[in-house]
Amino acid sequence: MxxxxxxxxxxxxxxxxxxxxxxxxxxxxxxxxxxxxxxxxxxxxxxAGRAWVIGLTGSPGVGKSTTTTALVGAFRQRGLRVGVLAVDPSSPFSGGALLGDRVRMQDHALDPEVYIRSMASRGHLGGLSFTTPQAIRVLDAAGCDVVLVETVGVGQSEVEVAGLADTSVVLLAPGMGDGIQAAKAGILEIGDVFVVNKADRDGADATVRDLRHMISLGDRTEPGLWRPPVVKTVAAERIGVDEVMEALDKHRAFLEESGELRRRRERRAVDEIESIALAALRSRFARVEGHEGVAALAREVLAGRLDPYAAADRLVEHVGA
Structure with a gap:
């Protein structure tokens, strides 16, 4: 068609x-x-290049959508235009988002200065859709002052959000084993601001204490490096949201004063360029495979007439020709 x-x-x-x-x-x-x-x-x-991109990630059930809703409200109180990309699990049938913006963030559904879009992860590892960087650029160029990227809750692979955001917010909740997750899943390395949500539950203070202890064991105590704050919230009741906003503001100021903001955005551009280039190469590989080029090389390798590296070199030569 x-x-x-x-x-x-x-x-x-x-x-x-x-x-x-x-x-x-x-x-x-x-x-x-x-x-x-x-x-x-x-x-x-x-x-493009003006919007502040904030990533929110965390295990399923910690309250990412509720926290995102609260942050949207706080930014709107400042008169800022806000874009939200909510990356949802994909339907195995249609490939579309299973959740969708109609069932989330209803407080802002009628606000013309808030744009909310659900995107399907389509099986892409890291909790983000392959097309998320380009979608961020659309919202940025369309005049959004802040773009919030809420990732699908898939656990350890969600660390990919750090590569797309200026500021990464990691949400945890007491009683969900998130302290152990933070220690083993690379969460400490990606978090710029840690939020312990549902802090009215038992064990919240212990979660905060454990998290602060693990942060203190890292390398972020050196002068000039950012030390991630840990903030307690009850997002459903808008408790602690002002403290989160204060932490976000301090991190943005740090990024701008230290030059880290430009460095992060340059890395993001490098990753995006490489991703697009690799997608183009995969498309070319698919065309070669359609002509049984890869299958023929595989038979040569299996027969011992060619080693895998030599076969790969021939494939690359063919694609580049």
Whole structure:
């Protein structure tokens, strides 16, 4: 089926003027890998790079969506335009998001200055969709001052959010074994702000104490390095949200004063470029495989006439030709 043509300049202009439908259409083009995507990204590039990207991650059940809702409200009180990307589990049938923005964050559903979009992870490891960086750019260029990226709760592989965010918020909750998870899952390395949510439960103080102890064992006590704060919240009742906002503000100030913000964004751009390049190479590999090129090389390896490295070199040569 032929794809519908896209008037990219008009669509981008509408998105920058605040049209939710235009923003939705642009993100759909991103998710679909539309032929016009290159033109879309070229048109958006001069307008992106201003939004503060905050990633929220944590184990299932810690209250990520509730916390995100509370943060959206706090940023809106400051008069800021907010974009939310909620990366959900994928349907095994349609590939679409299982949850969706209609069942989350209803407090802000009618606010024209808040754009909420659910995206399917589509099996991508790390809890994020492969297309998330481009979707962030759409919201950034469309005038969002803050973009909140809430990741699917898949446990240890959620550390990928740190590669996409200026500030990474890690949520934990008492009684869920999150203290042990934090120690073993690389969580300490990615968290810029730690939030112990559902702090009205038994064991919250112990979770905070254990977390602070583990942070103190790291390398972040050196002068000039950021020491992640640990904040207690009851997000469902908006308790502790002001303290979280204060911690976020301090981290942003640190990023800007230390030059770390630019370094993080450069790393993010490098990762995005490499990801796009690898996707293009995989597409070329698929075309070679369609001509039984890879299968023929595999038979040569199995027969002992070729080693895997030599076979890979031939494949690369063929793809690059």
């Amino acid at each position: 032929a794809r519908r043509s896209v008037d990219v300049p008009a669509l981008v202009e509408s998105a920058r003027a605040g049209s939710p439908r235009a923003v939705a259409r642009l993100i759909s083009l991103v998710e679909d890998g539309h032929d016009a995507l290159r033109d879309v990204m070229a048109a958006l590039a001069p307008h």
